[in-house]
Amino acid sequence: MSFPALKTRERLTEVRYEIRGELARRARELEAQGRRLIKLNIGNPGAFGFRAPEHLQRAIAGRIDETDPYTHQQGLPVAREALAAHYRRRGAPNASPERIFIGNGVSELIDLSLRALLNPGDEVLVPSPDYPLWTAATILNDGCPVHYHCRAENGFLPDPDEIESLVTPRTRAIVLINPNNPTGAVYPRELLERIVAIAARHQLLLMSDEIYDEVVYDGAKFEPLAPLAGDVPCLSFGGLSKVYRACGWRIGWALLSGDVRAIGDFHHAMDLLGALRLCANVPGQFAIEAALGGEATINALCAPGGRLYEARRAVVESVAVSRHLQMTTPAGALYGFPTVTGDAARSFDDHGFALELLETENVLVVPGASFNSRERTQFRVTLLPQPDELREVFARIERVLDRRAQAGGNTHAAVA
Template structure:
């Protein structure tokens, strides 16, 4: 008898760790050095965790031996309630906060608790593909609304509204956006909020990059701008505090919670089924919320800002390549002009690039973008290394044919 994967996995994919990564791993095992520009993992590029976070980890180690409350430890949830209340959230307390093993776990729980077979969830295109994957895995139907490259990748509200049906349950907002680096304007967020009000939709606001913004951009929390809309805000320490491996994330429920008692009972049940989040990681949250070492990295001339700028400038210098300037996050999402570089299969393109140049990036269709004319590049290497890598990609493009 052949054992086969569950039918629940039909259509579920996560290209950031998709088939190309298996080839990258094989090349590394054979002794090749691979430049990993496929995943936002700060540690391999020399980004250290803040001293205060590590000190807090060591100090609280004796307290982290047992299970915690299913939602997470009270001190961390209290600190987060204060943090979000200071940022304009109304009536957020410890009971409104769930800690998790990164945003990824919490996104899956939040969707599973809401979605029945055939229910629809509106997700941006391009998206962070986890949201599409967990929606499909829950039996739901992801419906992708377009973001407009000509408008700095802001969501197209008309397209979003046109895709709402009687099966729509929620809207996913990713702000700052992965993969585009867009930071959404208050007007766009207000427009999404109005659609959610009018159609009685929940909003999942993925704000993991809320602290990583450039050029004076301001990140606006959806839950603060729309206190009357039921919103789950997702955040964590993986990127802002350079501790991706700790898996320290959270979600905050805001808006009319009384209308969501049954849903929240389900969410709490799922939280209990995993027993609790990683206890040790929970103990660093309180100290991390008062750490400001990121400020030096994102300021003009700071390392993250300089790398973002280098990537953006160098990409736009390549013939047939254009890139909207990322205002937040750790990525660039350049367009490869089909009239100059006709690519029919962008997954094959990134595989061929990997095999020849030993550079690993991700194809745009892996982010549920409908055409094979974009790629995503991580901007975590030092600026000089990033420039060299992008110019190598440009030389590869000049000679590439499919």
């Protein structure tokens, strides 16, 4: 007996996640053939030899006998107490354990919060380029992502006037990613204050993805949004995956701040959805207090001589000597986001370029359009490999772009 193909949700056709998509599947095929690849598609520190700090590992090991039961749907009380104290130190208003939600990574909390917020057809203002989960989660929760542009010529900072011009009666929230993935932009206080004022005027929820909050370079200053938002409803997202190099532990959190009368129903909706999935991973939650109260081990990595700083230097210097690339120097996060220019950019297709780079030079990058960018001349690389390996990567990128420039931008010039 044969069955017809199972139908899938139609809106999945609108969702893209090339970070782990078609190119990554092709990379696995090439690796199965014995090819050694340099994979720069995922910001996954553990895959490049980084380890979570030892005091976090000890915190879990020392409490492992307490991790068998479910915990409260919002998270372990001791972890939420530590998070509330952390946000109070940053000046967040009314930060209390009751306003903290712990999830299986920030990714789960993004999905839960949009599910709690959106009715079919509601709109969410999302940056372009964005971390594509934000657009995807909006779509899959029956919302409509409306992209505001963060242009390279403006240092990838958004234009508040453009953001406000996109507000309609269906708009429910403004998403910020700061420090930014994929561009590395770090938002100044004045810009954030203007966006808070827009949210206040139009009664919108602020959703601030701050997972890279302590990954900053050359004196760049991260400004948490909650203290600036005050009574304006605001969700601030953070976690262990990037700053503490513990992606696999799947521990993220969100603080819901703002006037209690404005956030009450939304808080209950978040709590309900959290209860439906029972609770987040329990062992990793025992590392939260140790992480927030221990040594800030990320600082040395981001300072001159530190591995992330020197990897960033390798990318910046490689782009500076390239005949075909320009890039806004990333002030934070774990990525570079170069733009292809000149002859190599003629008829340029970012996906075709990424495929050619993979097939001919054994390097995997993510096309810029995968981040919901209008531009088709950009791509993202991680700053996680060793500096010398990144210099080699850009030498290979230069070879591909040389061929494309000589071929007049023919996207199929060098792919066998």
